[in-house]
Amino acid sequence: MACGDNEDRRNVLKGQLTSCSPVFTRMLGGEFKEGASSSIEIGDFNSDAVNLFLDVVEFPRNGESYQNMAGKLQNKLSTICGIIDKYDCTSLTPLIVGLIEQSPDLENIVAFEKLVVDPIWSESVIDYIIKMTMGRTEERRMPRPGVRTVFFTFKVPNTNTRALSGLSSKTLAEVLKQVNQVTFEVNGHKQSFFMREGID
Numbered sequence: 701m702a703c704g705d706n707e708d709r710r711n712v713l714k715g716q717l718t719s720c721s722p723v724f725t726r727m728l729g730g731e732f733k734e735g736a737s738s739s740i741e742i743g744d745f746n747s748d749a750v751n752l753f754l755d756v757v758e759f760p761r762n763g764e765s766y767q768n769m770a771g772k773l774q775n776k777l778s779t780i781c782g783i784i785d786k787y788d789c790t791s792l793t794p795l796i797v798g799l800i801e802q803s804p805d806l807e808n809i810v811a812f813e814k815l816v817v818d819p820i821w822s823e824s825v826i827d828y829i830i831k832m833t834m835g836r837t838e839e840r841r842m843p844r845p846g847v848r849t850v851f852f853t854f855k856v857p858n859t860n861t862r863a864l865s866g867l868s869s870k871t872l873a874e875v876l877k878q879v880n881q882v883t884f885e886v887n888g889h890k891q892s893f894f895m896r897e898g899i900d
Contacts, residue, residue, distance in 0.1 A: 717757065777800075819871070
């Protein structure tokens with residue numbers, strides 16, 4: 701594969717490209733020039749973006765760990781979203797979700813939300829979004845007669861509206877649901893309630 705900005709070249713197994721993209725499959729398997737030369741030139745993306753994209757395509761390469769690959773992708777997913785979108789590399793979606801969950805960062809989450817319609821995030825990613833956009837979690841412990849401990853968990857607003865505006869409506873709904881949740885624990889048993897604005 702060649703990058704148009706400086707003609708950097710990198711060898712990649714044909715099967716890895718065709719398995720992640722129907723566009724690459726057509727290019728390499730049909731009567732296009734790429735099929736005859738077994739070479740693809742990506743001229744509208746720089747070499748750093750193409751190499752990062754190929755790192756994801758080839759993962760895991762030589763026993764590379766999730767943690768190491770997640771570190772490479774940190775705050776850089778937006779640089780390869782154009783390649784993923786242009787070449788319809790939807791099969792990479794589960795891997796990218798796993799890498800974000802391994803090492804979440806807000807920039808990658810927002811970039812992925814623009815790439816995929818209504819992604820499903822794990823609880824840990826939702827908690828991370830809340831922490832980075834809505835503030836911190838506080839805990840109050842209140843001893844009561846005959847009860848070992850009761851504590852209340854709530855969110856302290858410190859809203860990052862710019863980051864929130866990049867989230868899908870589905871993810872935003874999950875965030876707001878958790879922000880308005882109060883958890884009570886009595887003798888080791890938790891029960892959650894959802895708060896709403898206003899006074900009954």
